Amino acid sequence: MGEAKKETEVEQVSEYRQELIELREILLANVVMAAEIPSPTFHEEGVVKFLFNRFNEAGLNNVSIDEAGNATGFIPGTVGERNILVAAHVDKIWEKKEDHTISVSADSMQGRGVADNSLGVAVLATLPIILEKLDIELESNLILLGNTCSFGRGDLAGMRFFLENTKVGIDSALCLEGTQLGRLSYSSMGMARGEIEVSVGEEPDVLQMDRSSAIGSLNKIINSILAIERPEKPRTAILLGSVEAGSGYNVPPTTGRLRFEIRSESADVVARVQGEIQDIVEECRAMDQCEASLAILxxxxxxxxxxxHPLVRKARETLSELGIKTKIAPSVSELSALLDKKIPALTLGLTKGDNRHAKNESILIEPVFDGLAQLVSLLKFMDSSFDPTDEK
Amino acid sequence: MSSTTKIISDWLSTNTYHHSDFWDVEKLVEAKEKSGQSISLCIPTLNEEKTIGKEIIIFKSELMDRYPLVDEIAVIDSGSKDKTLEVAASYGADTYLSADILPEEGFKPGKGENLWKAIHQLKGDIICYVDADITNIHARFVTGLVAPLIYRPEVHYVKAFYDRPLAFSEGVRPSGGGRVTEILVRPLFSLFFPELTAMVQPLSGEYAVRREVLEEIPFPIGYGVETSHLIDVYQKWGLSAFAQTDLDSRVHRNQATTDLGKMAFGILQSFLNRLESLGMVTDLPQMETIFRQFQVEGKTYEQVLKEIVEEERPPMNTIPAYLKSRGRG
Known part of the structure; x- marks a missing residue:
């Protein structure tokens, strides 16, 4: 790239950033509202309605809520030959009963779900105003999607439904996540998400607890899983996400549950490890005379x-222009559904934050404007310069 | 049906609203512009850094940037030791120290002082007061209060109430019918000003008032400001000058019973003073200003003394600097 052109682009990204600061209160109000509406997976109606209203207020076309509960809006391009999708998942990991109150200081916001993914939702809600503020009219059609059922058992149901049923051919896509700024996901890992349930049938003898309680059986299963061979290449990991069993100090539990994910760059390795875990569960069933089952969710x-890929290259350049170090991070979220459909796509982080998925989850406000400048810069690139079929 | 009961019933049916009656903010802005009135939002503060940022963000975004309903958002502070003013200013609020407004009148610590000085400092024809400690803040806290003033010229004073208690944990709760209201103010109103019992929540800190009303009434600087307002406005303009709006739930920090005792002591002082000045009671003895509570450690009972003096600011239209600033001096 010529020095003069590069300089112009750096200046433009910097100008975007500066102009967008004027929208700070509008954006942050959207973060507060998106965050304070409970939105556990499968029960995202409140946040979807919020997005639906924002899309309508912004005058988007074809604003709708589809059968999967997704909120969609359409901004027609001046040419309209291409279609760019910008998506943010609307579900949070928190149950409705939790306190969703957000607190705001001069430089940060804190509260459940503020990063994952209230900021992503807020940016999606604010994007029409952002483009208007910057006087940007895309040649391509822009489709905004607040997709449901991203986490856990949701299994990307919202995004999958949209991709299976949309009548619009998506040429390229961006997925928005609250954190971390600099994150660049252009690949998805192979993944299997599973639950092992163990039941010992009846309340065990307290003196035999270590051998016959659900915790004892789960413990053996966990030890066996941790002993499974994991290759360094292709990179592979088994993540033990949660263990549930028992309710106190002195009553041996009769049931227990282990949640886990297998992640690998190779689909074959995911399948092999999944098979080994199935064998472990069956061995437990035979040896411990307990009910043990594996469900792949x-x-x-x-x-x-x-x-x-030109899109990845442009994203790296933009981050560099903003002085932000790129961190490559494979994704197991919406991006994988898009890549399954051979749609060039990236997942972007919008700001810096801490304590993800904790009740004191937080985001920094100032870096959000770097995230927005990155988003706008990429959208312009996807609109005018980028041929989705050009992979090199 | 007694005449008081009928008056209250009629008033409830015509002057009690739900905030959803005013959901169309665009229409509200049109009506406001047509009426030529301006609106100031005043948030009195003292050490509210945890909640003030969110309030300013929501109000500025929803009621200035998106819909130009409010002409100014001002924080008037009693001398916070935390970052209340810094946070408020960073999100675009105008911030003032109460002591810096009308300095020739001196400074008295108390929320009522901030509300009174706002009349001088702010420009609006309507001033909407909203407390700073609301954690479930929403634009309805303003739209629901100013709308009756915009749509109905005969209404002068609109009070908030919160009528849908929900279950909350972690030390916060909706105020519902507050304890001081139900065991002090409502019985007092029933005895002396029965029509004012129509106000569901007379002590709520959220209300919108026309300037010509605000400048004519005195302001107790402490706990008695809301009760005194209701009595004074009622005496001058009658029940029909009031309206009230249900703003659903209001979540804030729960107050300890001992703090409510202090509040009740201050309100009672103001109330009795009002009765005396209106000639409704005579020969009141000199009232004590020390509120006495007790705490116990082991078998030792210890007195906890707190001096609470409900001082009062005179009507703003008697202050020369104010009259001058309004071109009337």
Whole structure:
């Protein structure tokens, strides 16, 4: 790239950033509102309605809530030959009964779900105003999607429904996540998400607890899983996410549950490890004379548009222009559904934050404007310069 | 049906609203512009850094940037030791120290002082007061209060109430019918000003008032400001000058019973003073200003003394600097 052109682009990104600061209160109000509406997976109606109203207020076309509960809005392009999708998942990990109050200081916001993914939802809600503020009219059609059922058993149901049923061919896409700024996901890992349930049938003898309680059986299963061979290449991990069993100090539990994910760059390795875990569960059933079952709740295929893909290259350049270090991070979220459909796509983080998925989850306000400048810069690139079929 | 009961019933049916009656903010802005009135939002503060930022963000976004309903958002502070003013200013509020407004009148610590000085400092024809400690803040806290003033010229004073208690944990709760209201103010109103019992929540800190009313009434600087307002406005303009709006739930920090005792002591002082000045009671003895509570440690009972003096600011239209600033001096 010529020095003069590069300088112009750096100046433009910087100008976007500066102009967008004027929208700070509008954006942050949207973060507060999106965050304070409970939105557990499968019960996202409140946040979807919020997005629906914002899209209508902004005068978007075809504003609707589809059968999967997704909120969608359409901004027609001046040419309209291409279609760009910008998506943010609307579900949070928190149950409705939790306190969703957000607190705001001069430089940060804190509260359940503020990063994942209230900021993403808020940016989606504010995007029409952002483009208007910057006087940007895209040649391409822009489709805004607040997709449901991203987490856990949701298994990307909202995004999958949209991609299966949309009548619009998506040429490229961006997925918005609250954190971390600099994150660049252009590949999806192979993944299998599972639950193992153990039941010992009746309340065990307290003196035999270590051998016959659900905790004892789960413990053996966990030890066996941790002993499974995991290759360094292709990179592979088994994540033990949660263990549930028992309710006190002195009553041996009769049931227990382990939640886990297998992640690998290779679909074959995911399948092999999944098979080994199935064997472990069956062995437990036979040896401990307990009821043990494995349920696979979600699966992803590995996908990758490549480090040298023009979209990835542009994203890296933009981050560099903003002085932000790029952190490559494979994704197991919406991106994988898009890559499954061979749609060039990225997942972007919008700001810096801490304590993700904790009740004191927080985001920094100032870096959000870097995230927005990055988003706008990429949208303009996807609109005018980028041929989705050009992979190198 | 007694005449008082009928008056209250009629008033409830015509002058009690739900905030959803005014959901169309665009229409409200049109009506406001047509009426030529301006609106100031005043948030009195003292050490509210935890909640003030969110309030300013929501009000500025929803009621200035998106819909130009409010002409100014001002925080009037009693001397916070935390970052209340810094946070408020960073999100675009105008911030003032109460002591810096009308300095020739001196400074008295108390929320009522801030509300009174706002009349001088702010420009609006309507001033809407909203407390700073609301954690479930929403634009309805303003739209629901100013709308009756915009749509109905005969209404002068609109009070908030919160009528849908929900279950909350972690030390916060909706105020519902507050304890001081139900065991002090409502019985007093029933005895002396029965028509004022129509106000569901006479002590709520959220209300919108026309300037010509605000400048004519005195302001107790402490706990008695809301009760005194109701009595004074009622005496001058009658029940029909009031309206009230249900703003659903209001979530804030719960107050300890001992703090409510202090509040009740201050309100009672103001109330009795009002009765005396209106000639409704005579020969009141000199009232004590020390509120006495007790705490116990082991078998030792200890007195906890707190001096509470309900001082009062005179009507703003008697202050020369105010009259001058309004071109009437």
């Amino acid at each position: 979600a699966q992803r295929s590995p996908g990758d548009i490549g480090f040298d």
